Amino acid sequence: MKRLFILVVLLAALVTGCKSADLKVLEKNLQAGFAQTGQDIKVQVIELKNLKDILPGFAFVEIKIYNNNNLVNTERFITNGRYFAKDIIDSKTLSSLKDELDFEFAKVETIDTSKLTLASGNKDAKNVIVEITDFQCPYCKKANALFKEKLADKSDYALYIVHLPLDMHPNAQIMAQIFEAGMQMGFNFKNELFEADYIKVIESKIEDLQEAGTQLNQETLAVLIDEVNNQIINDFAAKTDNPDKFKSLVLSDEIKTKVDETKELAENLNISATPAFYINGKAISGYNERLILKALDDIK
Template sequence: MSLKPAVSNTDHAQGNLNADLVIVEYGDYQCPYCGAAYPVLKELMNQFGSQIKFVFRNFPLSEMHQYARAAALAAEAAALQHKFWEMHDAIYENQRSLNEHLLLELAKELKLDIPQFKSDLEGSELKAKIDEDFESGVVSGVNGTPSFYVNGKKFEGGAEDLFHLVGADIK
């Protein structure tokens, strides 16, 4: 399966934004497998971020994970204040205590404008962005989280296997 739509400026990306190697993760902030992949991906980007454009798309499995959608909304609301990756990391680093109260605490720790953050959480714009990410995952063949795409093609390995793409073995 291939990635639809292709990566664009509406995606959250980090690393080398002009890299030839583009990795897209469809993730759920409450998924334990995504939580386990997070430190591996962090290490991958620490070592090889200059060679990789890493993109995160929301794929909250709301029926299984009570707070997945709320967490995705919180990350998107943080993005409006230019703190997407900071919130993304904070959610995964506190995944075991995830609830709506924690999301507000993280927003305060990141020094977000809280009234603006709360207002953005209620708006339809962020809900639409998450729904668009989710729909793109469905048409791209995502059947669980995390799901990875490398240069537009579905990657059948786990986070650890991504190290082989840059010619490195995980330590």
């Protein structure tokens, strides 16, 4: 986990609140520092939230940097006017204060869900969850289990799936196609797909090949993965009322295109890793349980 740990000295006894004058001092000091470069750089410090209730004397601010009157950079910090830090970590929970504040002040994205598959909830719900996922991603599995538990007693939500099967997960693409084919035929295999562990099946087959003295190469592995993909299709086809139709649908251009279109959506959102979520338009990157729970608490 990439996390910036910064030691911040809190002078709470000397500071009772983060006043606008304190932020002006920060703005002035930064401006003076940039002036030494000889460039036409202007600094603007904007208070987003006074943190007096949780961190007396500090505020969450946005610092904008202008070069020749053009905005060139925007960063958010926690500051008391003189000192500023990128993040503060709660030593008890090891959670990031900045993550929570960034989520609170996150830009709300409008995502077109008209072509996405509704995995749970109802289309007319007030709350919209977009889950960008990979059925073989370990943290995606954790996220699915969390959603399954926390949404069980809620009704006013719509959860849509965006597929982003990663190359490192050999069966993720076919599992995405199985999900879409299942939904089209009235079978929701979402939880079963996440709970399945076909990586172990591949590992077991590799061990068998090695014990048999078979030399492993790219071609051998490709054949093995195809075998497991067919096994997965057959396993889930057996759960339907029309296995032959299901198998044909899984491998159809229609379903492949459906999955590819959701991958394009993820790419357009500049997402290249899983899991990621948009809960009522606000982004959460990675399996950040604390932020996910905070967002789900607002859903009834």
